[in-house]
Amino acid sequence: MYFDPIAAVTQNDPYPGYAALAAQSELVFDGERKLWLAGSPALVRAVMDNPACRVRPVAEPxxxxxxxxxxxxxFGLLVRMNDGARHAAPKLVLQRALAALSLDEARQRAASLAQALLAGAGEAVALSGVHGRTGTASLAAGAARLDGRxxxxxxxxxxxxxxxxxxxxxxxxxxxxxLWMRQFVACLSPLSGPEQLALAQHAAQCLLDSFSDLLRSAPPAADSLLGAxxxxxxxxxWNHAQAILANLVGLLSQTYEATAGxxxxxxxxLLQAxxxxxxxxxxxxxxxxxxDPPIQNTRRxxxxxxxxxSVDLQPGDVVLLVxxxxxRAANQAFGFGHGAHACPGQTLAATIAAAAIDVLLQAQTLEKGMYEWCYRPSHNARMPEFFNPGEAA
Structure with a gap:
């Protein structure tokens, strides 16, 4: 039976298929998708370390x-969308800036915002009457659970x-x-239609303008992430002002999907166990x-x-890194990249996600059957969307 590595991203349990692919010692050609598949740790590392394998097609940066x-x-100025000299210096800047960030401060900030957003969401749902239909009350009033959406x-x-x-x-x-980030990330997906892409263009400009205003408003604190x-x-x-602005937006866009996932x-x-x-x-x-990583594949x-x-690759070939x-096979989180393209924000992402989970567990008990979920349409990101039992997905 054909295992589709793209469709697998949104399937309930793609991992048997992934395990079979991870056991392959050579690249496998997927005739349906017209690309090569790399699923073993050794192959994924080899492709990521090979300078001939780029993050974007040469003819379409x-x-x-x-x-x-x-x-x-x-998009064109993002560190993660470039190779070579255009990638190295900006990545070093972001690595050093993120390394200087206090994880305790990040954890506290995430926990504070997680608590405030939970309370606000509970209040909003109570006011909308949704909880009245499901028989539960607002989290702010000591609810047993928050509405799934x-x-x-x-x-x-x-x-x-x-x-x-x-x-x-x-x-x-x-x-x-x-809101703008939710609209902007649509431009990163091949599944987006014209209306979503138009919103993404508007959102990108709003985000750039917001960062420009932030930079002009006052000198950033030396110990802040922006200051760093x-x-x-x-x-x-690195004095490319537009590239700096773009990569500040990039810090938010990578956070939005990967950390949310x-x-x-x-x-x-937790719902399963x-x-x-x-x-x-x-x-x-x-x-x-x-x-069960949020980023399940990427292309080279x-x-x-x-x-x-033993596989000879030619210009124009595409390799899907699963x-x-x-x-799973290597006990290494390849979803955060490897080598030159290792994500500098991995520790920060884990810190924020952990703080959010701890806050949620303090606010409510998670039990089997409390929520149902499906996965958002995507070619590479595994992101669940929750809804209440009995509601349509």
């Missing part, structure tokens, strides 16, 4: 659907608002930033990053003839 607009401008929104809002707060945005600005990014950029001689998949793990609550947020999040585009194992397969 920016997807044609968004080229020419604000979203395309941001509000829980889904919470998993996305907590991480993006935490990072935005650490960068220096005021509390009153955070809801708008969440600017100081490290100056030290590294960590939180959501950790909630799924409520006794795991005793493990605590951080242990649970680390396990999820290995065994062959720019020049090269060889991986990160979820390799992660």
């Amino acid at each position: 920016v997807p044609s659907a968004i080229a020419g607009g604000s979203a395309g401008q941001v 509000c829980l889904s929104a919470w998993t996305f809002d907590v991480p993006v608002q935490t990072v935005a707060s650490l960068l220096g945005f005021a509390p009153s600005q955070l809801p708008a930033l969440s 990014v600017l100081a490290e950029a100056e030290a590294a001689g 960590l939180i959501g998949n950790a909630i799924v793990a 409520p006794q795991r609550a005793s493990e605590g947020g951080l242990a649970l999040v680390r396990d999820v990053a290995l065994n 585009f062959v720019a020049e003839a090269t060889r991986i194992g 990160l979820a397969a390799a992660s």
Whole structure:
């Protein structure tokens, strides 16, 4: 039976198929998808370490659907969407800035926002009458559970608002930033239609304008994340103002989906085995990053003839790195990248996700059957959407 590695991302249990792929010692050609598959840890590392395998096609550094607009401008300048010299210096800047961030402060900020957003979501649902239909009351009033759709929104809002707060945005600005980021990430998906792409272009400009205003409003605190990014950029001689703005937006966009996926998949793990609550947020999040990661695959585009194992690759070939397969096999969270493209925000993402889970567990008990879920349509990101039992997905 054909195992579709793209469709697997949103299936309930793709892991038997992933395990079979991880056992393959050579690249496998997928005739249906017209690409090569790498699922073993050794192959994933080999492709990621090969300079001939790029993060974007040589002829299309920016997807044609968004080229020419604000979203395309941001996309083309993102560190993670570039290789070589355009990648190295900016990545070093972000690595050093994130390494200087106090994880205790990040944890406290995430916990505070998670609590506030939970209370706000509970109050909003109570006012809308949804809880009246389901027989539960607002979390703020000591509810047994939050409405499932509000829980889904919470998993996305907590991480993006935490990072935005650490960068220096005021509390009153955070809801708008969440909305724009939700609209902007549509430009990163091949599943988005014209209306979504138009909203993404508008949102990208709003995000760029917000960061420009933040930079102009007052000198950032030296110990803030924004202050650290600017100081490290100056030290590294990275003085490309638009690229800096784009990668500040990028900090939020990577946080929005990847960290939200960590939180959501950790909630799924708890709903399947409520006794795991005793493990605590951080242990649970680390396990999820290995065994049910939010980023399940990524692509590499062959720019020049090269060889991986015994397979000769030619310019124009595409390799799908099935990160979820390799992660389980190697006990390494490949969803956060490897080598030159290892994500500098891995520790921060785990810290935020763990704080959110701990807050949720303090606010309510998670039990089997409390929520149902499905996975958002995506080619590479595994992100659950929750809803109340008996409601349509």
